[in-house]
Amino acid sequence: MKPPLWLRWLFPGVLWRQNTEEKRVFLTFDDGPVPGVTPWVIEQLNIADAKATFFCIGDNIRKYPGVFGKLRQEGFETGTHGYAHQPGHKTGRKGYFEDIDRGLEYCGKVNWFRPPHGIIFPWWVSEIRKKKLQVVLWDVLSCDYDRTLSPAEVTDNVLSNVRPGSVIVFHDSLKAWPNLKIALPAVLQWLKTNGYTTELLTTINQNKRKL
Numbered sequence: 092m093k094p095p096l097w098l099r100w101l102f103p104g105v106l107w108r109q110n111t112e113e114k115r116v117f118l119t120f121d122d123g124p125v126p127g128v129t130p131w132v133i134e135q136l137n138i139a140d141a142k143a144t145f146f147c148i149g150d151n152i153r154k155y156p157g158v159f160g161k162l163r164q165e166g167f168e169t170g171t172h173g174y175a176h177q178p179g180h181k182t183g184r185k186g187y188f189e190d191i192d193r194g195l196e197y198c199g200k201v202n203w204f205r206p207p208h209g210i211i212f213p214w215w216v217s218e219i220r221k222k223k224l225q226v227v228l229w230d231v232l233s234c235d236y237d238r239t240l241s242p243a244e245v246t247d248n249v250l251s252n253v254r255p256g257s258v259i260v261f262h263d264s265l266k267a268w269p270n271l272k273i274a275l276p277a278v279l280q281w282l283k284t285n286g287y288t289t290e291l292l293t294t295i296n297q298n299k300r301k302l
């Protein structure tokens with residue numbers, strides 16, 4: 092699944108992918124840390140020698156600080172996904188920004204913010220940037236959380252849309268687990284076979300952040 096270009100144009104200042112022809116992609120995992128799932132993801136990534144960035148929910152960091160600590164120990168990058176995972180159209184502006192601040196209390200200093208449910212209004216982006224956070228959406232959405240999809244369909248969502256510079260979204264959540272446990276190893280294998288490397292978001296040169 093790929094967001095349409097017109098949507099990207101509405102959101103200047105948001106990172107969707109890296110503008111590059113090199114075969115490098117950015118794996119991202121939302122909604123953790125979750126016991127069982129997140130450690131399994133770490134293991135799969137380590138086996139494949141893959142790097143990834145985790146957008147953590149503050150409330151989960153509060154509940155599972157050990158799992159969060161493991162992400163950092165193992166050299167993965169973390170960003171914030173807010174505290175309570177409420178969509179922006181429900182929280183309103185004030186609630187949205189309070190949730191971001193609360194999430195930051197748990198994840199510490201990070202450079203990246205992924206909006207809960209991917210919901211953000213274009214006029215909020217510059218305000219988030221004032222907090223020294225780069226808003227990251229995506230180029231490829233696996234839809235691993237969708238229980239009506241099979242693991243093969245989730246894998247295909249990724250493999251039929253991936254291109255150099257793609258930011259790819261998975262979820263280290265219980266909801267995604269039935270799809271993730273099949274799709275992630277398949278995607279990692281495909282990336283390796285097809286000569287792609289996986290990188291941390293920090294490796295993206297500021298000047299090359301583009302649609």
Ligand SMILES: [Zn+2]
Pocket residue numbers: 121122172176207208
């Ligand atoms: Zn989420």
